[in-house]
Amino acid sequence: MRGTFRSLNSFNYRIWASGAIASNIGTWMQRIAQDWLVLTQLTHGNATAVGVVMALQFGPHLLLLPLTGFAADHLDRRKLLLATQATMGALAFGLGLLTITGLVQLWHVYIFAFLLGCAAAFDAPSRQTFVSELVGEADLSNAVALNSMSFNAARMIGPAAAGVLIASVGSGWAFVVNGASFAAVLCSLGFLRSDELHRHTRAVRSRGGLVEGFRYVWKRPDLKAIMVMLFLIGTFGLNFPIFIATMSVTVFHGGAGQYGLLTSIMAIGTIAGALLAAGREKPHMVLLSVSGACFGVGCALAAIMPDYRLFGLTLVIAGISALTFTNSTNSLVQLSTEPVMRGRVMAIRLAIALGCTPLGAPVVGWTADRFGPRWSLAVGAASGFAAALVGIRYLVKHRRLRVRFHGGRPRFSVDEFDAV
Numbered sequence: 001m002r003g004t005f006r007s008l009n010s011f012n013y014r015i016w017a018s019g020a021i022a023s024n025i026g027t028w029m030q031r032i033a034q035d036w037l038v039l040t041q042l043t044h045g046n047a048t049a050v051g052v053v054m055a056l057q058f059g060p061h062l063l064l065l066p067l068t069g070f071a072a073d074h075l076d077r078r079k080l081l082l083a084t085q086a087t088m089g090a091l092a093f094g095l096g097l098l099t100i101t102g103l104v105q106l107w108h109v110y111i112f113a114f115l116l117g118c119a120a121a122f123d124a125p126s127r128q129t130f131v132s133e134l135v136g137e138a139d140l141s142n143a144v145a146l147n148s149m150s151f152n153a154a155r156m157i158g159p160a161a162a163g164v165l166i167a168s169v170g171s172g173w174a175f176v177v178n179g180a181s182f183a184a185v186l187c188s189l190g191f192l193r194s195d196e197l198h199r200h201t202r203a204v205r206s207r208g209g210l211v212e213g214f215r216y217v218w219k220r221p222d223l224k225a226i227m228v229m230l231f232l233i234g235t236f237g238l239n240f241p242i243f244i245a246t247m248s249v250t251v252f253h254g255g256a257g258q259y260g261l262l263t264s265i266m267a268i269g270t271i272a273g274a275l276l277a278a279g280r281e282k283p284h285m286v287l288l289s290v291s292g293a294c295f296g297v298g299c300a301l302a303a304i305m306p307d308y309r310l311f312g313l314t315l316v317i318a319g320i321s322a323l324t325f326t327n328s329t330n331s332l333v334q335l336s337t338e339p340v341m342r343g344r345v346m347a348i349r350l351a352i353a354l355g356c357t358p359l360g361a362p363v364v365g366w367t368a369d370r371f372g373p374r375w376s377l378a379v380g381a382a383s384g385f386a387a388a389l390v391g392i393r394y395l396v397k398h399r400r401l402r403v404r405f406h407g408g409r410p411r412f413s414v415d416e417f418d419a420v
Contacts, residue, residue: 004142004275005146006139006142007134007135007139007142007143007146008146010134010135010139010196011193011196012134012135012192012193012196012197013131013134013135013143015188015191015192016134016188016189016192017146017147017150018184018188019184019185019186019187019188019189020147020150020151020184020185020188021150021153021154022181022184022185023085023181023182023184023185024150024151024153024154024155024158025154025157025158025161025181026092026158026177026178026179026180026181026182027154027158027178027181028154028155028157028158028159028162028263029158029159029161029162029165029174029177029178030092030162030174030175030178031158031159031241032158032159032162032163032166032174032256032259032260032263033162033165033166033171033172033174033175034053034095034109034113034171034175035050035053035241035245036162036166036171036245036256036259037099037104037109037171038050038053038106038109039245039249040249040256041171042104042105042106042109043106045246045249045250046369047242047245047246047365047366047368047369047373047376048362048365048366048369049106049365050241050242050245050361050365051239051242051361051362051363051364051365051366052110052361052362052365053109053110053113054113054239054241054242054357054358054361055357055358055359055361055362056110056113056114056117056358057113057114057116057117057120057358058117058354058357058358058361059114059117059358060114060117060118060120060121061117061120061121061124061350061351061353061354062351062352062356062358063121064118064121064122065121065347065348065351066211067122068121068122068124068125068347068350068351069125069213069343069344069345069346069347069348070343070344071122071125071126071343072125072126072129072343072344072346072347073340073341073342073343073344074343075126077126077127077129077130077133078130078189078192078197080122080123080126081123081126081127081130081185081189082186082189083122084119084120084122084123084126085123085182085185085186085189086182086186087119088116088119088120088123088182089178089179089180089181089182089183089186090179091112091115091116091119091179092116092175092176092178092179092182093175093176093179094112095108095109095112095172095175096172096173096174096175096176096178096179097172097176098172099170099171099172099175100170100172100173100176101172104172120354124350124354125343125346125347125350126343128144128147128330128334128346128350129334129342129343129346131143131144131147132198132334132339132342133197133198134192134197134198135198136198137198137335140331140334140335141283141331141335144327144330144331144334145274145275145327145331146274148270148273148274148323148326148327148330149271149274149275152267152270152271152273152274152319152323153267153271154267155263155264155266155267155270155271156264156267156268156271157264159259159260159261159263159264159267160260160261160263160264161260162174162256162260163256163257163258163259163260163261164257164260165177166256166260167255167256167257212341212344213341213344213345213347213348214348216337216341216344216345217345217348220336221394221397221398222285222332222336222394222398223333223336223337223345225285225390225391225393225394226285226288226329226332226333226349227348227349227352228387228390229288229289229292229325229329229387229390229391230326230329230349230352230353230387231352231356232383232384232386232387232390233292233295233322233325233383233384233387234352234353234354234356234357234360235356235357235359235360235383236360236363236364236379236380236382236383237295237299237322237379237380237383237384237387238322238326238353238357239357239360239361239364239365239376239380240263240266240318242361242364242365242368242376243299243302243364243373243376243377243380244259244262244263244266244315245259246365246368246373246376247262247302247308247311247373247374247377248262248308250368250372250373251372251373251374252307252308252311254308258308261312262308262311262312262315265312265313265315265316266312266315266316266318266319267319268316268319269315269316269317269318269319269320269321269322269323270319270320270322270323271323272316272319272320272323273319273320273321273322273323273324273327274323274327276320276324283327283328283331283332284328284332285332285391285394285395285399286391286395286401287324287328288325288328288329288332288391289387289388289391289392289395290388291321291322291324291325291328292321292325292384292385292387292388292391293384293385293388294317294320294321294324294384295318295321295322295325295380295383295384295387296380296381296382296383296384296385296387296388297317297321297381297384298314298315298317298318298319298320298321298322298381298384299318299377299378299380299381299384300377300378300381301314301317302314302315302318302377303374303375303377303378303381304374321384325387326353329349329353330349333345333346333349334346360379363379364376364379364380367379
């Protein structure tokens with residue numbers, strides 16, 4: 001396991017990771033509290049309203065794409081992260097105070113979700129590309145995987161803690177706890193050793209700088225395939241707040257504790273996926289296609305489970321495959337992109353992964369309201385299978401995918417470099 005955690009040999013990464021885990025736990029507590037507040041206190045189980053909140057929170061990743069990618073490539077990422085993290089902490093405190101005092105209304109949640117989304121849109125590409133400054137290129141894939149493990153370890157702790165907190169003192173205190181957790185990241189950024197950062201050459205400001213990222217991706221068949229696959233699963237598959245909330249409330253008739261428990265159970269799968277990714281030397285397109293297909297299988301099985309215990313087990317499968325897929329897209333994009341373009345290309349990736357979720361969230365929410373939560377999971381399953389087909393098409397066309405049978409078992413082989 002020494003190779004699995006090799007990025008922790010870096011002082012700067014250890015400091016960063018310690019602050020991130022505390023903040024991630026608070027983030028997951030807020031996500032659960034926010035969905036529960038909308039679904040049970042501000043509406044009568046309206047999944048569409050939850051979808052609207054998701055749309056407002058993640059939509060800015062798409063709307064602000066040219067600005068966020070430009071900022072990540074041209075500004076000091078450490079200073080930018082200090083500003084975005086402080087802003088998100090203040091917003092969490094604001095929503096918490098409104099909720100605790102009993103003044104909160106649905107339109108308040110909409111506004112705070114949008115403002116939080118705007119801050120996160122600038123934060124995410126800078127935070128993800130900042131990892132390369134902490135560990136360097138050699139350990140980048142490992143550091144990305146460990147970041148995912150941290151996020152999903154928090155996904156196991158945060159929702160369960162939120163469920164207990166909501167049941168005992170109410171949703172508002174979960175927002176306050178999240179606001180306080182941002183202090184951990186701010187402190188970690190302040191304690192980093194500047195002389196040990198792996199600084200990269202800043203992108204040169206140019207008239208066409210805002211569209212260079214799109215041009216760069218368009219010329220790369222591998223990046224285009226990754227982005228299309230991510231669009232399909234990100235838009236229609238990564239809507240688990242809606243999937244789990246509606247299944248828990250309307251199908252299994254559970255409370256906040258069960259909702260938090262199911263979200264934490266899914267985190268077991270995502271942590272397992274992160275550990276596998278951390279031990280892997282380098283991701284590849286075959287793994288991306290297989291994980292997309294497995295995601296489809298996981299969602300399909302979840303859709304037909306008769307009780308919440310079996311439903312929770314299928315969430316583990318979905319969690320492993322979803323983490324493997326998203327982590328592979330992250331590492332593949334960063335490792336195959338020139339450093340001066342990395343911020344803009346990662347902003348495009350994040351805009352698709354997070355910003356396109358709002359396009360699908362209202363659709364998935366409407367499907368859950370109109371036809372039932374099980375059918376919304378079927379939409380997620382279809383997105384996984386469609387993404388796998390896109391990956392297979394790329395491998396056949398550009399990497400000459402071949403299938404041979406040895407001892408009755410299929411063996412796959414592809415060319416090392418794109419055949420373009």
